[in-house]
Amino acid sequence: MSDSPLASSASSVSSAKGAAPQLVERAAALDAADVLAPLRDLFVLDRPATTYLDGNSLGALPRHVPARLQDVITRQWGELGIRSWTESGWWTAPERIGDRIAPLVGAAPGSVVVGDSTSVNVFKAVVGAVRLAAPAGDAAVPADGTAVPVRDEILVDATTFPTDGYIARSAARLTGHRIVPVDPAAATGPGSLLGSLGPRTAVVLVNHVDFRTGRLHDLPGITAAAHDAGGLVVWDLCHSAGALPVGLDAHGVDLAVGCTYKYLNGGPGAPAFLYVAERHQSRFDSPLPGWNSHADPFAMSPDFAAAEGAVRGRVGTPDILSTLALDAALDVWEGVRIEDVREKSLALTDFFLECVAEYAPPGRVRSLTPAAHAERGSQVALRCAEAPAVMAALIARGVVGDLRRPDVLRFGFTPLYTGFADAERAARVLGEILAEVPAEVPAQAPAETSVEGSAESPAATPRADAGPGANE
Ligand SMILES: Cc1ncc(COP(=O)(O)O)c(C=O)c1O
Numbered sequence: 001m002s003d004s005p006l007a008s009s010a011s012s013v014s015s016a017k018g019a020a021p022q023l024v025e026r027a028a029a030l031d032a033a034d035v036l037a038p039l040r041d042l043f044v045l046d047r048p049a050t051t052y053l054d055g056n057s058l059g060a061l062p063r064h065v066p067a068r069l070q071d072v073i074t075r076q077w078g079e080l081g082i083r084s085w086t087e088s089g090w091w092t093a094p095e096r097i098g099d100r101i102a103p104l105v106g107a108a109p110g111s112v113v114v115g116d117s118t119s120v121n122v123f124k125a126v127v128g129a130v131r132l133a134a135p136a137g138d139a140a141v142p143a144d145g146t147a148v149p150v151r152d153e154i155l156v157d158a159t160t161f162p163t164d165g166y167i168a169r170s171a172a173r174l175t176g177h178r179i180v181p182v183d184p185a186a187a188t189g190p191g192s193l194l195g196s197l198g199p200r201t202a203v204v205l206v207n208h209v210d211f212r213t214g215r216l217h218d219l220p221g222i223t224a225a226a227h228d229a230g231g232l233v234v235w236d237l238c239h240s241a242g243a244l245p246v247g248l249d250a251h252g253v254d255l256a257v258g259c260t261y262k263y264l265n266g267g268p269g270a271p272a273f274l275y276v277a278e279r280h281q282s283r284f285d286s287p288l289p290g291w292n293s294h295a296d297p298f299a300m301s302p303d304f305a306a307a308e309g310a311v312r313g314r315v316g317t318p319d320i321l322s323t324l325a326l327d328a329a330l331d332v333w334e335g336v337r338i339e340d341v342r343e344k345s346l347a348l349t350d351f352f353l354e355c356v357a358e359y360a361p362p363g364r365v366r367s368l369t370p371a372a373h374a375e376r377g378s379q380v381a382l383r384c385a386e387a388p389a390v391m392a393a394l395i396a397r398g399v400v401g402d403l404r405r406p407d408v409l410r411f412g413f414t415p416l417y418t419g420f421a422d423a424e425r426a427a428r429v430l431g432e433i434l435a436e437v438p439a440e441v442p443a444q445a446p447a448e449t450s451v452e453g454s455a456e457s458p459a460a461t462p463r464a465d466a467g468p469g470a471n472e
Pocket of ligand 1: 117118119120164207211236238259272
């Protein structure tokens with residue numbers, strides 16, 4: 001595949017102006033063969049006006065959710081009132097819904113609990129992991145009585161979503177540890193995650209998929225290497241839960257967090273989840289022990305006794321409306337195999353990159369997303385010098401992706417409701433817009449490659465922040 005002039009293959013047989021017939025036909029054939037295609041009707045999508053490629057930020061609304069929430073509000077709350085804490089299962093919703101998410105991330109029942117934001121769960125998981133990593137007893141207390149951790153380093157993905165970095169730094173200050181920024185994508189060398197592991201490693205905090213580039217990090221390999229070094233690993237699954245198989249138990253992950261408003265379609269501000277591996281649950285010592293984490297909350301005891309299992313990761317009263325919107329949204333996963341989701345996700349992103357190569361004028365966009373399937377999540381990030389103007393024009397023409405300042409166009413592919421015709425249309429509209437928007441600066445990115453090549457190292461990528469109201 002190579003950069004080619006926009007619309008070079010346009011033909012009269014194509015339904016849309018400027019469309020390449022071979023791509024339109026391929027898209028139609030791929031959509032016809034798609035086993036997940038029937039699921040699209042389960043979602044509210046403004047078709048055909050809008051091609052929604054932002055499910056990596058906010059998932060689409062499943063059609064049945066409004067009616068379910070209506071019932072929660074009018075009957076459960078309005079009629080049953082406080083009785084709903086027991087009669088409508090409100091009290092146990094965090095662990096019950098955690099058990100519904102568990103199979104999607106390869107976790108055993110009882111090891112996932114829903115609640116709070118991802119940010120708050122990062123705090124619980126990192127401090128909890130530091131406490132699990134600390135040697136039992138007095139081994140870390142020198143003769144002078146000063147508590148000095150033997151393992152005093154928290155390794156953090158240098159290109160992490162910012163909140164994880166901020167919270168890890170605060171957790172490090174609270175626990176007397178130091179932060180070591182590392183590159184999870186580099187195999188070896190100074191600054192690489194694997195090369196930084198050692199006897200001082202307490203905890204490693206890594207994003208499974210880089211929010212900006214879409215790079216998938218090696219969860220099995222990094223987890224095993226951290227364990228070999230005697231440390232624990234916390235994975236941030238925000239961009240992988242519901243997008244690809246994670247295999248938390250199979251790969252021996254210690255703790256994990258993730259959000260539910262992206263690929264799990266739980267709705268804006270839906271509660272996050274916390275995973276605590278079964279083997280750690282009895283020693284997991286949450287830094288936020290609330291009355292909901294108590295073994296007997298209604299004893300109202302002044303003394304804390306942690307509940308059994310991941311439930312001890314709860315804190316206070318759950319946000320029932322959001323939690324039950326998520327519960328309803330998860331119905332779309334009934335009978336869906338995450339392996340099928342992954343297969344379609346890779347096919348979609350491959351096809352989109354191929355369409356971009358066909359439609360985009362040469363040199364105007366460069367892919368930051370790895371070409372290798374083993375290194376790719378479910379989004380495509382394109383570096384484009386005119387990204388702000390281009391994304392505004394895309395949205396105005398009904399192709400909804402997002403912008404990460406200063407120059408990244410992000411397109412999320414959600415296999416439950418994104419089709420191959422969507423990918424073709426998005427790339428075609430992008431090509432049209434690029435032909436209209438003058439090139440401001442010649443594309444110069446020696447570390448990157450064009451859309452058909454592999455991506456730059458994420459460590460070399462400046463961080464981008466989310467715009468107001470945006471979720472990564
Ligand atoms: C990778 C990652 N981690 C953490 C967060 C923060 O999540 P929250 O705002 O729900 O705390 C996000 C948000 O988009 C994210 O993408």
